[in-house]
Amino acid sequence: MEQLDQQQAETLGAIADATTLDALEAIRVSALGKQGWVSALLKTMGQLSPEERQAKGPQIHGAREAVTTALAARKAALESAVLDARLAAEAVDLSLPAPESPRGSVHPVSQVMDELAEIFADMGFAVASGPEIEDDWHNFTALNMPETHPARAMHDTFYFPDKDGEGRDMLLRTHTSPVQIRAMLKDGAPLRIIAPGRVYRSDSDATHTPMFHQIEGLVIDKGIHLGHLKWTLETFLKAFFERDDIVLRLRPSYFPFTEPSVEVDVGYTLVGGKRVVGGSGDAPGGGWMEVLGSGMVNRKVIEFGGLDPDEWQGFAFGTGVDRLAMLKYGLDDLRAFFDGDARWLGHYGFGALDVPTLSGGVGVKP
Numbered sequence: 204m205e206q207l208d209q210q211q212a213e214t215l216g217a218i219a220d221a222t223t224l225d226a227l228e229a230i231r232v233s234a235l236g237k238q239g240w241v242s243a244l245l246k247t248m249g250q251l252s253p254e255e256r257q258a259k260g261p262q263i264h265g266a267r268e269a270v271t272t273a274l275a276a277r278k279a280a281l282e283s284a285v286l287d288a289r290l291a292a293e294a295v296d297l298s299l300p301a302p303e304s305p306r307g308s309v310h311p312v313s314q315v316m317d318e319l320a321e322i323f324a325d326m327g328f329a330v331a332s333g334p335e336i337e338d339d340w341h342n343f344t345a346l347n348m349p350e351t352h353p354a355r356a357m358h359d360t361f362y363f364p365d366k367d368g369e370g371r372d373m374l375l376r377t378h379t380s381p382v383q384i385r386a387m388l389k390d391g392a393p394l395r396i397i398a399p400g401r402v403y404r405s406d407s408d409a410t411h412t413p414m415f416h417q418i419e420g421l422v423i424d425k426g427i428h429l430g431h432l433k434w435t436l437e438t439f440l441k442a443f444f445e446r447d448d449i450v451l452r453l454r455p456s457y458f459p460f461t462e463p464s465v466e467v468d469v470g471y472t473l474v475g476g477k478r479v480v481g482g483s484g485d486a487p488g489g490g491w492m493e494v495l496g497s498g499m500v501n502r503k504v505i506e507f508g509g510l511d512p513d514e515w516q517g518f519a520f521g522t523g524v525d526r527l528a529m530l531k532y533g534l535d536d537l538r539a540f541f542d543g544d545a546r547w548l549g550h551y552g553f554g555a556l557d558v559p560t561l562s563g564g565v566g567v568k569p
């Protein structure tokens with residue numbers, strides 16, 4: 204039995220000294236394996252007399268227990284050391300830039316819409332939206348375009364064959380103005396909104412697509428006048444083109460839904476033979492480019508919006524998002540916008556994480 208004590212002490216010592224899982228496994232085999240010393244002692248128990256078995260049994264089983272427990276504890280310690288070593292060796296350095304994984308790009312129209320929403324949000328405008336399938340009351344009548352108005356003709360507007368539940372003609376909206384009529388009726392005044400979105404006209408050539416993108420803005424409040432309109436558009440255009448030297452030229456015009464109506468041009472100048480937005484268009488080599496239509500909201504339209512025009516006044520404006528995108532980013536083919544060509548998008552698209560108002564430089568193609 205002294206031999207057993209000694210073997211057990213040796214084995215436990217070897218377990219404590221084992222530095223690898225392989226070494227530990229060898230110790231396990233030498234003690235508990237088929238030929239191991241603990242197994243050999245257990246086998247001898249069958250030949251012992253009952254008295255001897257009672258005397259030695261607990262010691263032998265105790266040895267097996269002690270070795271098994273020590274092996275398990277040492278194995279757990281070695282395994283966690285192996286894991287610690289791996290974690291240290293394979294540590295991820297979170298200060299390194301993440302590898303780029305290209306997954307498509309943001310269309311220039313979406314990019315410009317984001318920029319517009321951002322710029323107008325800074326001026327207190329909310330983004331409003333509405334249906335692309337409209338009725339002729341919201342699209343035309345409420346905008347002071349009566350039954351006889353030429354824009355209502357089939358050759359301009361896409362109509363649906365059926366009427367809606369209220370007996371009105373259904374059509375694809377030709378501008379985003381009906382969104383603003385709906386906002387006036389729903390939210391009342393004061394109101395400061397922009398309405399960006401798709402609009403549809405029966406028109407298709409090199410510079411017109413049957414679907415295009417428009418953004419309109421509407422401010423309704425007390426005592427609103429043309430000065431508010433001019434400041435807002437000037438502030439917007441400076442932010443959008445990211446230049447402080449944007450010069451506006453306001454020209455009298457006509458829209459059924461505004462009175463008076465104002466067309467807004469921006470000046471461009473020649474820089475290295477290229478037309479670039481900024482500066483007075485009257486400078487040598489320069490010129491004026493129309494970018495916006497606008498005006499004071501017609502009294503009749505304010506009434507159609509459910510408000511009293513003696514109490515509430517407003518201004519409104521509208522422009523093409525596609526055209527703004529072409530101007531700002533120097534794109535020259537409108538039709539390429541809607542071809543869905545991945546090569547075009549790969550070239551002109553923006554990264555998903557680009558900030559909305561990044562400067563691409565302003566290029567106006569001659």
Ligand code: 2NL
Nearest residue numbers: 380383384460496497519520521522
């Ligand atoms: C253009 C000109 C314009 C408006 C849109 C508008 C909307 C309401 C009331 C009054 Cl609800 N006006 N919108 C006003 C003036 C011009 O758009 O050239 N668009 C592409």
